Amino acid sequence: MKSNKRALSHSTEREFGGALGATLIPVFLPLTVLYLLSVCRSPGASVLQWPPPLPPTAHLLDPVAPVIIAVWVALQGFLYLLPVGKVSEGLVLRDGTKLRYPINGKEQQVCHVHGVLLGLCLWLGMPLGYLFDLIIPLAVCAIATSYLLALYLYIRSFWAPNHALALGGNTGNPLYDFFMGRELNPRIGRFDLKYFCELRPGLIGWVVLNLGMLMKEVELRDSPSLAMLLVNGFQLLYVSDALWNEEAVLTTMDIVHDGFGFMLAFGDLAWVPFTYSLQAMFLVVHPQTLSPLAATGIVLLNGIGYYIFRKSNSQKNQFRRNPTHPSVANLETIATATGKRLLVSGWWGFVRHPNYLGDILMALAWSLPCGVSHLLPYFYLIYFTVLLVHREDRDARQCRAKYGLAWDTYCRRVPYRIIPYVY
Numbered sequence: 001m002k003s004n005k006r007a008l009s010h011s012t013e014r015e016f017g018g019a020l021g022a023t024l025i026p027v028f029l030p031l032t033v034l035y036l037l038s039v040c041r042s043p044g045a046s047v048l049q050w051p052p053p054l055p056p057t058a059h060l061l062d063p064v065a066p067v068i069i070a071v072w073v074a075l076q077g078f079l080y081l082l083p084v085g086k087v088s089e090g091l092v093l094r095d096g097t098k099l100r101y102p103i104n105g106k107e108q109q110v111c112h113v114h115g116v117l118l119g120l121c122l123w124l125g126m127p128l129g130y131l132f133d134l135i136i137p138l139a140v141c142a143i144a145t146s147y148l149l150a151l152y153l154y155i156r157s158f159w160a161p162n163h164a165l166a167l168g169g170n171t172g173n174p175l176y177d178f179f180m181g182r183e184l185n186p187r188i189g190r191f192d193l194k195y196f197c198e199l200r201p202g203l204i205g206w207v208v209l210n211l212g213m214l215m216k217e218v219e220l221r222d223s224p225s226l227a228m229l230l231v232n233g234f235q236l237l238y239v240s241d242a243l244w245n246e247e248a249v250l251t252t253m254d255i256v257h258d259g260f261g262f263m264l265a266f267g268d269l270a271w272v273p274f275t276y277s278l279q280a281m282f283l284v285v286h287p288q289t290l291s292p293l294a295a296t297g298i299v300l301l302n303g304i305g306y307y308i309f310r311k312s313n314s315q316k317n318q319f320r321r322n323p324t325h326p327s328v329a330n331l332e333t334i335a336t337a338t339g340k341r342l343l344v345s346g347w348w349g350f351v352r353h354p355n356y357l358g359d360i361l362m363a364l365a366w367s368l369p370c371g372v373s374h375l376l377p378y379f380y381l382i383y384f385t386v387l388l389v390h391r392e393d394r395d396a397r398q399c400r401a402k403y404g405l406a407w408d409t410y411c412r413r414v415p416y417r418i419i420p421y422v423y
């Protein structure tokens, strides 16, 4: 323990408002989830209504909710461990080794199991719309699970070797380190907890919750609305894309840089499924009519966003994995002192984070089917823009520290961060 502290004592830079932020966020964000869900189900759906429509304490818990969450996580764990698909290596760690990760998200067997199970649920007439009624107890359970997981991660990190600790989550302040995460890639045997949580239970759970909202709408109004179909379709595409390109997650900031603590445990298990599905839930209580023209415009917007998001992410992944690949070999680059090069043409010469731009356009397309009468369906767009602006800033600081002058040259060559000529 002592030597860990000594070796990492340089990690004094604090993120998310430092110790104060790390103390307040774990209280404030879980309450925000419950608040947003309650507002979303209320007839007014106004985020500013007073008094807020908080659920009575008796409605917070339901004995079925922990069972559903436990079965769901166990099923996802089983599918994660299925020995199908390939095994891929992550980036080089501080001790010079690389971790191996199962890549089976897009494997037919895993997709089939999800398809067959959901088909079976619908065929057996299982009331998936019940998820709408159970949403608050489910969220309470997911929040409790993320707290327990974060506590377990914090405690076990004291047995982790020095090189396995994250540089940003070892300040010695227990609340801050609990929030940021001390250990970089905690594993039980070959089961990688962070990688599993990032892509499986919460992300796929979001799609299932959306489907539950669609089924609730069918129960209430006999058929799903066009707006509901669009929201479900767009978000299904987004999650399928994440699983299809699962390997690309291995080079994201969360896997490479961030420790696994409360922030990611809560983000993955509670925040993503329960706030990202707000638009579908909103449509159950506040049905919207969409003209074919408006629907076409929204589909087009989502398509453009998705194109930019996918192409730019794939270009960077390809370049980082194999810079001599024909699809990236001709792009202009600048050298850095680390030996790695930075792209200054192609998507990464357009703005510094073209992938964020695409993601934000998609976020707008997910809100528009809900109309413009309420702010609530735009919560995701607003939160996400703030998250990405903050993330861009964190990433820029890390890149400046890594690449020094070369990063400054890149910033001069590509002056805009996310939106050309605006930001």
Ligand SMILES: NC(=O)C1=CN([C@@H]2O[C@H](COP(=O)(O)OP(=O)(O)OC[C@H]3O[C@@H](n4cnc5c(N)ncnc54)[C@H](OP(=O)(O)O)[C@@H]3O)[C@@H](O)[C@H]2O)C=CC1
Pocket (backbone or CB within 6 Å): 251, 252, 253, 254, 309, 313, 316, 319, 320, 340, 341, 342, 343, 344, 348, 352, 353, 355, 356, 359, 387, 391, 395, 398, 399, 410
């Ligand atoms: N839906 C959601 O809730 C969220 C979605 N996302 C999405 O996740 C995706 C991944 O995002 P994120 O992990 O933040 O970061 P990025 O995928 O944008 O990766 C940033 C890294 O890319 C490398 N890089 C930056 N500029 C260049 C360049 N010019 N040439 C080559 N490499 C470069 C650097 O790492 P290095 O040089 O070390 O390789 C940098 O640290 C994005 O599409 C984002 O929109 C992110 C957060 C939340």
Ligand SMILES: CC(C)CCC[C@@H](C)[C@H]1CC=C2C3=C(CC[C@@]21C)[C@@]1(C)CC[C@H](O)C(C)(C)[C@@H]1CC3
Pocket (backbone or CB within 6 Å): 029, 198, 199, 203, 238, 241, 242, 249, 252, 254, 263, 264, 266, 267, 268, 271, 272
């Ligand atoms: C609540 C906290 C203050 C913030 C939590 C942030 C997390 C919710 C996000 C951090 C990075 C994420 C990514 C995705 C989901 C949201 C979180 C966990 C991602 C898996 C979504 C799908 C994408 O295709 C992706 C590129 C794989 C994303 C990776 C980052």
